[in-house]
Amino acid sequence: MSEHIVSVRVYVTIFLALMVGTALTVWAGLQNFPGQWNVIIAMTIAVTKATLVVLYFMHVRYSSRLVWLVFGSALFWLAILFALTLSDYWTRGWLPAF
Amino acid sequence: MKAFETFETPTAARVNYINAQYGLKSWLLTKDHKRIALLYLGSISFFFLIGGLYAMFIRLELLTPQGDLLSSTTYNKVFTQHGIIMIFFFLIPSIPATLGNFLVPLMIGAKDLAFPRINLLSWYIYLLGGIVTIYALLAGGVDTGWTFYVPYSTTFSNSYVVAAGLGIFINGFSSILTGLNFIVTIHTMRAPGMTWFRLPLFIWAHYATSLIMILGTPVIAITILLLAFERLAKVGIFDPAAGGDPVLFQHLFWFYSHPAVYIMVLPGMGVISELIANFSRKNIFGYSFVAFSSLAIAVFGFLVWGHHLFVASQSVYAGLIFSFLSFAVAIPSAIKVFNWTATLYKGSISYDTPMLYALGFIGLFTIGGMTGLFLAALAVDVHLSDTYFVVAHFHYIMVGGTLLAYLGGLHYWWPKITGRMYPEGWGRFSALVVFVGFNLTFLPQFVAGYMGMPRRYHAYPPEFQVFNVLSSAGASILGFGLLIPLIYLMWSMRYGKLAEANPWHLPGLEWRTASPPPTENFVITPRVTWDAYEFAPAEEMRVVGKFGAEPAMEQSASPIEGKP
Amino acid sequence: MSFMQTSWIPFVPPSASTVSGKVDALYFYLSGVTLFFTLLISGVLIFFVIKYRRRTPFEIPRPIAGSHMLETLWSVVPFIIAMSMFAWGAQVYFQMYRPPKNAIEIYVVGKQWMWKIQHSTGQREINELHVPAGRKIKLIMTSEDVIHDFFIPAFRIKADVLPGRYTTQWFEATKPGTYHLFCAEFCGMNHSGMIGSIVVMQPTQFDDWLSGNSGQQSPAVAGQQLYESLGCVSCHGAQGEGGRGPALAGLFGRQVFLINGQTVIADEAYVRESIENPGAKLVNGFGPIMPTFQGQVTPDQLIQIMAFIKSLRGPNTPLAASPGPSGTRVEAPAQVTPAAGR
Amino acid sequence: MAEGLAMEHEASHPALQHHFENMEQQREAGTLGMWVFLVTEIMFFGGMFFAYTLYRNQYPEAFASASNHLDLTLGTVNTMVLILSSFTMAMAVYFAQTGKRRGQLIGLTLTLVLGLTFLGIKAVEYHQKYVDKLIPGKLFPGRPFDSSSVHLLPGAAPKNVEMFYWIYFAMTGMHAIHMIIGAGLLSVILFFAWRGKYGPEYHSPVEITGLYWHFVDIVWIFLFPLLYLLGRHLSH
Numbered sequence A: 001m002s003e004h005i006v007s008v009r010v011y012v013t014i015f016l017a018l019m020v021g022t023a024l025t026v027w028a029g030l031q032n033f034p035g036q037w038n039v040i041i042a043m044t045i046a047v048t049k050a051t052l053v054v055l056y057f058m059h060v061r062y063s064s065r066l067v068w069l070v071f072g073s074a075l076f077w078l079a080i081l082f083a084l085t086l087s088d089y090w091t092r093g094w095l096p097a098f
Numbered sequence B: 001m002k003a004f005e006t007f008e009t010p011t012a013a014r015v016n017y018i019n020a021q022y023g024l025k026s027w028l029l030t031k032d033h034k035r036i037a038l039l040y041l042g043s044i045s046f047f048f049l050i051g052g053l054y055a056m057f058i059r060l061e062l063l064t065p066q067g068d069l070l071s072s073t074t075y076n077k078v079f080t081q082h083g084i085i086m087i088f089f090f091l092i093p094s095i096p097a098t099l100g101n102f103l104v105p106l107m108i109g110a111k112d113l114a115f116p117r118i119n120l121l122s123w124y125i126y127l128l129g130g131i132v133t134i135y136a137l138l139a140g141g142v143d144t145g146w147t148f149y150v151p152y153s154t155t156f157s158n159s160y161v162v163a164a165g166l167g168i169f170i171n172g173f174s175s176i177l178t179g180l181n182f183i184v185t186i187h188t189m190r191a192p193g194m195t196w197f198r199l200p201l202f203i204w205a206h207y208a209t210s211l212i213m214i215l216g217t218p219v220i221a222i223t224i225l226l227l228a229f230e231r232l233a234k235v236g237i238f239d240p241a242a243g244g245d246p247v248l249f250q251h252l253f254w255f256y257s258h259p260a261v262y263i264m265v266l267p268g269m270g271v272i273s274e275l276i277a278n279f280s281r282k283n284i285f286g287y288s289f290v291a292f293s294s295l296a297i298a299v300f301g302f303l304v305w306g307h308h309l310f311v312a313s314q315s316v317y318a319g320l321i322f323s324f325l326s327f328a329v330a331i332p333s334a335i336k337v338f339n340w341t342a343t344l345y346k347g348s349i350s351y352d353t354p355m356l357y358a359l360g361f362i363g364l365f366t367i368g369g370m371t372g373l374f375l376a377a378l379a380v381d382v383h384l385s386d387t388y389f390v391v392a393h394f395h396y397i398m399v400g401g402t403l404l405a406y407l408g409g410l411h412y413w414w415p416k417i418t419g420r421m422y423p424e425g426w427g428r429f430s431a432l433v434v435f436v437g438f439n440l441t442f443l444p445q446f447v448a449g450y451m452g453m454p455r456r457y458h459a460y461p462p463e464f465q466v467f468n469v470l471s472s473a474g475a476s477i478l479g480f481g482l483l484i485p486l487i488y489l490m491w492s493m494r495y496g497k498l499a500e501a502n503p504w505h506l507p508g509l510e511w512r513t514a515s516p517p518p519t520e521n522f523v524i525t526p527r528v529t530w531d532a533y534e535f536a537p538a539e540e541m542r543v544v545g546k547f548g549a550e551p552a553m554e555q556s557a558s559p560i561e562g563k564p
Numbered sequence C: 001m002s003f004m005q006t007s008w009i010p011f012v013p014p015s016a017s018t019v020s021g022k023v024d025a026l027y028f029y030l031s032g033v034t035l036f037f038t039l040l041i042s043g044v045l046i047f048f049v050i051k052y053r054r055r056t057p058f059e060i061p062r063p064i065a066g067s068h069m070l071e072t073l074w075s076v077v078p079f080i081i082a083m084s085m086f087a088w089g090a091q092v093y094f095q096m097y098r099p100p101k102n103a104i105e106i107y108v109v110g111k112q113w114m115w116k117i118q119h120s121t122g123q124r125e126i127n128e129l130h131v132p133a134g135r136k137i138k139l140i141m142t143s144e145d146v147i148h149d150f151f152i153p154a155f156r157i158k159a160d161v162l163p164g165r166y167t168t169q170w171f172e173a174t175k176p177g178t179y180h181l182f183c184a185e186f187c188g189m190n191h192s193g194m195i196g197s198i199v200v201m202q203p204t205q206f207d208d209w210l211s212g213n214s215g216q217q218s219p220a221v222a223g224q225q226l227y228e229s230l231g232c233v234s235c236h237g238a239q240g241e242g243g244r245g246p247a248l249a250g251l252f253g254r255q256v257f258l259i260n261g262q263t264v265i266a267d268e269a270y271v272r273e274s275i276e277n278p279g280a281k282l283v284n285g286f287g288p289i290m291p292t293f294q295g296q297v298t299p300d301q302l303i304q305i306m307a308f309i310k311s312l313r314g315p316n317t318p319l320a321a322s323p324g325p326s327g328t329r330v331e332a333p334a335q336v337t338p339a340a341g342r
Numbered sequence D: 001m002a003e004g005l006a007m008e009h010e011a012s013h014p015a016l017q018h019h020f021e022n023m024e025q026q027r028e029a030g031t032l033g034m035w036v037f038l039v040t041e042i043m044f045f046g047g048m049f050f051a052y053t054l055y056r057n058q059y060p061e062a063f064a065s066a067s068n069h070l071d072l073t074l075g076t077v078n079t080m081v082l083i084l085s086s087f088t089m090a091m092a093v094y095f096a097q098t099g100k101r102r103g104q105l106i107g108l109t110l111t112l113v114l115g116l117t118f119l120g121i122k123a124v125e126y127h128q129k130y131v132d133k134l135i136p137g138k139l140f141p142g143r144p145f146d147s148s149s150v151h152l153l154p155g156a157a158p159k160n161v162e163m164f165y166w167i168y169f170a171m172t173g174m175h176a177i178h179m180i181i182g183a184g185l186l187s188v189i190l191f192f193a194w195r196g197k198y199g200p201e202y203h204s205p206v207e208i209t210g211l212y213w214h215f216v217d218i219v220w221i222f223l224f225p226l227l228y229l230l231g232r233h234l235s236h
């Protein structure tokens, strides 16, 4: 079998990192950051955690280009859904009278 | 002539996928992709007949301006159910689930799809979705239009919206599973030598279709589910009475349903590529352009859904973006049309029934597609949106395009599927009737639309009657034209002339096994050394392995690699 | 009735507004291109099919791989044509949807299955709309139940009419006559019966019609009564001069500075939101003390209150003043597509 | 007999299905199939994530008020439980790859138990919402939605608080359904692992179930901050 076996050390490290991330995000959520920073911080941590899971627990780091492509396309299409729908909501009311 | 006979074994004596096993159980529990394709063929035809019956009621009602045949409530149900059944239970699964299911493994030289059990499951899911939908129809029907716009569907309609929605939700999973199976199969199960650029264009088209099925269908599933809950629990995110935005529903609905129109047309385009190349004995002009245009359509098809919302109170700037992208997505379709036409140049063109359908497709799809451009042009769509012009646009593509492709494909592969030939004379005759009837039905609707006749109207001002009478007359010719193949195809399953393994003398892998093929498709795994559409003298386009009563042991050592 | 075509070109509905000719022009262009390509492709197809028909059963024509030159040609040329369609369509679209400043405002309320119309002078009509020719008319539309669509084929305009939100469209009729009004969004049982007529009159005739139909309370007057009975006066003052709440006189079309630093232009949707969901956009300098009036005012009444607030502007204040700085994000909604339904 | 069958594919593994050429192809197909399936799952949840994003921006106060009423402690504990279960799942795959049966059994059992714990805690939370009359709509007779137990921040309309709970139940409910399906899959895998079916040559079912389980974990990694945390800071 031509598959890569991830070592236990890596798994444990990732697990600990995820726990720390969880603690961090709870802490950050209780702080009052200016503006939209609460959202930005929370999402950054969530994306980081998810990336760790995908890369190590789900072995994407050691997988073929095809798997990267498949996973990437899901994110890309999600981005399409968000971006183009928001293009409507964001620009409502931009049109001035003449 | 003599040369062929050595490769063409008569069908009846041999063991093939049809006579390998007998009994109802052997069909209902089969994991053979070819048998599943037949199961699909039967059930899809059933739904097509129901949808067609509804169409006939629509056309009858619209014969006169007054709403005299059906009550307005009934009429609303009739066109809704016509739309739902035709789209979700006929056209979306039509080519992929029957021809695709049958041919994808054959064309790439595999023994089956990657997940045969999931393939069977998808048929049962389709059936379940169909049964739930039929229940909704019998219990009282749905009257929301196939688009289910809120808040009418969540709050105001008194019909079986939840049941119909559930039917569509369930059916969505059958589509997802089919797409998943195709993608994995095409990636992992190609025979040795079958490189990506040797794949028939039918496969490219199905690959692109599967991408849309995978990426789009889940969104409609969750949207319909939320809609059903919203209706049941009287709380939600779409109804303005609950603080929601009805336009959000429209966005999510069309995020799937626009790409879905390419689910409906791409497989048809794949069939047409096969027909045009094979019946003119020419390799397709600009193979890679045709192949990549399928992918381009699949990807760009996801960027244009907002063109259904030009008058729905969407921001004008979003309208601008979506209009631009809609024009851009027309280019890959244009590339296909031009390449098909160019393929015929200096070909050896036969006038067999499948080719007649293919030629009809190109003409009608051009009209249907070009009238899509009218709708993508913002200012013109303001006038045309929700008029009969839209109705004519999409019937030109879906009936004039995909339905003709489907019929052409069925005729073309009929000998492979059933082992029998269809009657050629009747075939040509009905293709002609369908073509004439179709144009008479839908051409007048363009005019009625520009004159201002709104769609989904049970009664209409008398000045539109001329167009409607023409249309109804055309629909009866069309219905008659479709009745003919229905009869002779069934007849031919029993009485048709026995088909040879390669009745059209073509290089494709599906023709290099017996008609009908054995359960595992090929006696030995084929080794592909030729490009798609690489034509050669018939005696060189050989059957892979040798079929006979006894296993061809001596052949297995050196597969006949059939230099094309 | 002038329902049928009036021009010498067949299959074109009557053309009776300032934009209808522009839409027709683009439509003819599109038809021409379509005809050209359809004839081109079917012509070539038929020619090839006859010329290169199969002559002997087993002949094998010489393969032709393709041509990059041709591929480029037939990608680029259609693309250029498509872009011309896009640009033209977009240009006319903006004209159709961009509301003019000094238009006569008419309120439209759709409900299953009728159109209720009220003029700013108080006249009410059902399924009929009388308008003067040669004047700009702006329709301010909402629905009491489901989505409808106000469609006048002779003017080549239509726009959806949504519950819980205002949409607008405008036109300037050019020819007196009677034209179709259709509901063009499926709205239930009697959708096809939700039709009516648009009566375009000479301006003088229209003035006569208006005075002949007077005697009904104007929406602004009815709005004033609501303004008092609902207690708006207590915070915004009898003449909208302000108090605990901001001044409302001259509000429409003005730029409003919000507490979160953004600005919005006060239009129908914004005012409606301020009344139904006051917390959503707080005016800078005021606290969130205004109660919500959601559920207490019907769409009709809302229109009346708005008419009253509009009447509070000085006689010469233009309706929609300075447009928002283009390019900056303005959270709120405006003329065409007021904010996401609340 | 066995040798006779092996004629077609040399060294044929008993788990090799007839239509595949070899184990490598079969494994590749299985893994790719699961990834493609996860793509559909991402899009499925994507629709709901979008609705959340849109309305949170429209009704920030209402969403914050409603969010503050969720039980942060239980939410945090649940997050950790789920992450731990993802870890044990990863270990189960590791032991399958290295052919250690005991390790597989422990890993899978722990994963299953942790998954059920998560569902249990979720049930407790749901019950609290029921007690507080925060189930949106009128699903339960006599207990229509009532926002009076929620502390409304200025500008928050009860209607929009109800919408938050609707989204909350839709998303966490859908997530919980996925957990239940995952638990079902785990039970099947556990059974076969107990029978000693998985080893270095053949373990793709464990691997595929693992992919699914991690995906469900990832969904929660996003749900947790979005539903439980954003807006906390507004309540001081």
Ligand code: HEA
Binding pocket: B147, B261, B262, B264, B265, B307, B308, B326, B327, B329, B330, B331, B333, B334, B335, B337, B365, B366, B367, B368, B369, B370, B372, B373, B375, B376, B377, B381, B384, B385, B386, B390, B393, B394, B397, B398, B402, C033, C037, C041, C077, C078, C079, C081, C082
């Ligand atoms: C299989 C189905 C299918 C397909 C393939 C298409 C293809 C296209 N459709 Fe269509 N459409 C529908 C099915 C389909 N549509 C349906 C069902 C509806 C109504 C839904 C409802 O409301 O119920 C609809 C509605 C619809 C609308 C909304 C109308 C409205 O409700 O207001 C629009 C608007 O832009 C549109 C545009 C297009 C365009 C630009 C294409 C393009 O992809 C077409 C591209 C093809 C060509 C352009 C032809 C080939 C090209 C040439 C011959 C070369 C010359 C080309 C150029 C010069 C550019 N369609």
Ligand code: HEA
Binding pocket: B048, B049, B051, B052, B053, B055, B056, B058, B059, B079, B080, B082, B083, B084, B086, B087, B090, B091, B144, B145, B146, B147, B391, B395, B398, B399, B403, B441, B455, B456, B457, B458, B471, B475, B476, B478, B479, B480, B482, B483
């Ligand atoms: C795959 C999609 C598909 C197909 C194949 C068809 C096929 C046909 N459709 Fe339709 N149609 C839709 C998809 C499709 N349609 C959709 C999505 C809508 C919109 C719904 C909505 O607004 O919500 C619509 C709406 C629609 C309308 C507009 C209704 C309205 O807005 O009020 C009309 C009106 O003429 C119509 C007509 C027809 C006709 C005459 C056919 C014919 O081609 C049908 C021919 C088929 C048969 C006739 C059956 C086979 C033959 C027999 C069973 C023999 C027996 C018959 C006789 C003896 C006559 N369709």
Ligand code: CUA
Binding pocket: C110, C112, C113, C147, C148, C149, C183, C184, C185, C186, C187, C188, C190, C191, C192, C194
């Ligand atoms: Cu109102 Cu249709």
Ligand SMILES: [Cu+2]
Binding pocket: B257, B258, B261, B304, B305, B307, B308
């Ligand atoms: Cu579309």
